[in-house]
Amino acid sequence: MSNLILQCKRLKDAAKLLGIADTKKKNKALYYVAKQLRASRDIIIAENEKDVRNAREAGMKESLIDRLRLDENRIEDMIEGIETIIDLRDPIWNSNRVWTLENGLTISKMTVPMGVIGIIYESRPNVTIDAFALALKSGNCILLRGSSTSIHSNRALVNAVKEGLKASRLPEDVIGFIDDVDRSVVMEMLTLNEYIDLIIPRGGNELIQFVIKNATVPTIETGVGNCHVYIDESANLEKAIKIAENAKMQRPGVCNACETILVNEKVARDFLPLLYQSFDGKVEMRGCEKTRKVIPVNRAGEEDWFEEYLDYTVAIKVVEDIKEAIEHIDKYGTKHSEAIVTEQLEHANLFLRQVDAAAVYVNASTRFTDGGQFGFGAEMGISTQKIHARGPIGLEELVTVKYTIVGNGQIRE
Template sequence: MNTMSTQTIAKNLNVGAVILDLGRRAKAAAPMLAMATSEQRNLALYEAAKALRDQAPEILTANALDLESVRNSNKDDAFIDRLSLTQDRITDMADALDAIAGQDDPLGKVLASFERPNGLHIERVSVPIGVIAMIYESRPNVGSDAGGLCIKSGNAVILRGGSESLQSSRVIVACLAAGLRAAGLPEDAVQLVDTRDREAVKLLLHSTDNVDLVIPRGGRGLVSLVQKEARVPTLLHLDGNNHTYVHDSADVEKAIGIIQNAKMRRTGICGATECVVIDYKIADQILPRIVGALEGCELRGDAEAQKIVPGMIAAADADWDTEYLSNIMSVKIVEGLQQGIEFVQAHSSGHTDAIIAEDNEAARLFMSAVDSAVVMHNASTQFSDGGEFGMGAEIGIATGKMHARGPVGAEQLTSYKYFVHGNGQQRP
């Protein structure tokens, strides 16, 4: 027996109508954006960047309202940091749109070209995916990056940001709409799900008629919901339980600087190192210095790490699989490269892992064996970012293996189709 109240049914029907309307409008806008010239799409981005700079006071005012709404909600410091916007962060958002506009057009590229014996000329050409639904939590700047990348790649996008960032997202999306309007492109190419109702997420995941791809960017709760409910193809961005392995050939001074940056530059982002794995041959030398360099960071170590640093908190089994997003890091001592690889493979979320080593063969083996989207040698894991990869911005770090992997920029938001040119050929 269905015990759903009349009020609940009416509420769900209302949200359903909103999502259906957004989807239909996005689907109608997508072909117009796909047919737009590169110059039009770039103009939309430059004008949106200008609007972000001009509207910075309004964005900061809206963000202050978002922050006030979570003041008594027991959100941790990492969450507040991701939700917060500053003048510098708004400038970075605008600069990212300019950088995206300055990139080569990802559309219309001839990826392959060949002639058949019957005279048919066949080309594989890059094209937009269509309509993308971007579901993300707390970080309002993601809306700007996602909108900009979708405009560049000719995709319409429906943005569903975290409910806590709704005020900020409204102003940011209005800036993107201003850019589209200035370029003579449909404003419906970038739309916001302007409701805090959580049912909207599930409805987007079921929008097979109007949405071509869903990209979730958030914690395990969101990812689990997507995996359970999605009827639309998804491009998953899983959590960043990232490791930095210190090989016995590591340059100690270099390693200290890398680890300090990889953990402490910004602890609340998905590219932060959450576990440092150290070869036992170098552990006595480097671990006490890591403790000194990571002032304010709580270290949780295994038994061997505790012997080297008495008083270090003991790591529980759960620590090896935890994305802390705060000033906490686990420490594991291993006996050689192979054990280090095996440990990272067992506990990494497949986002980003790194090796610090002067032995290039050891680095090659680690980078070949560790099955993560991004693997680094002698560099901070916090470089795992679309902007740092020259993409201007990113829509997320794809941790799966299909379609796209690693930072997802405009080029990764394209598909392809075959253009077949003939001259009257008929198949026998």
């Protein structure tokens, strides 16, 4: 029996206890974990510095190293996420529907944990804590498999979690961590239907497609982010510049960063020079021919409209109207996050209704598509599927349902 199966058996056993744990017990465990994270801050940062150094030596681009890096502020953000989750309503054993049939049977639709959730993720060590905290509050055990680039950080974080759990009344086996970076272990994980109830991949397109194509365990597909900002003909240009700059530059290496800016041709001559000045050479701009007639930028090819750069690069296309903007998003977007900057209510409503994405914004940056920003405390990832989980995956997306039926001796005729 492999080490992975042994670990999964322990998770499965722990899930039976966690699934019926009361809210107070779960919150207390989260409290102790948050406390231990603060106490372990120096160790975590020191271990993270090893990963950052290795990534830089391996030639990882700086925008992706930014996703890997942990500092005191980011650790505090993780702790604040746990504290938010503690304050949220327990999603387990709730019902939004109870009814009684003519024969006297009372049926309740109750929320229950999934059981054991596996998450496979790249680079970002904060996912270790986000995934654990959401899983525990929703009554699920969690099996973590991070990437080799963040192995030192993840080990330190999991150790802190386990130390925190020792002070609680919950077993340490509610969390599992795959320390082996060999890809064959991932293949084994993807087919352990007997032990794992759900798998969530979080990372680049290659990882997500690998999981989707090879998993026999049910999966929630998180999506890559080819996100757009459309500058409408009625846009307030000062507002538009701030939104475009934030969506592209605030953290370019994350999935909710803007990768393409669409500009209505009626405002292109006014807006594009302002955008060029705003980016100030810090962003490589690749434009269509109409864009290049207004500002001196590199030529955008067909491949640029599909690209998730995750870097200081942006594609720019001048469009005739909102209809062409929506058609472009339909063709090239990844159904993640899309934004319109407009002062026309009719155009705002049209964009909201017709754009097919998990998150659609009017006059706001796409950077808000985030579990923490939405008030969920954290997220497992951003789902772009059209299933019960779409957008940031928080507590309510990590439960399933059980129908309970109470009778008094009824039998079916």
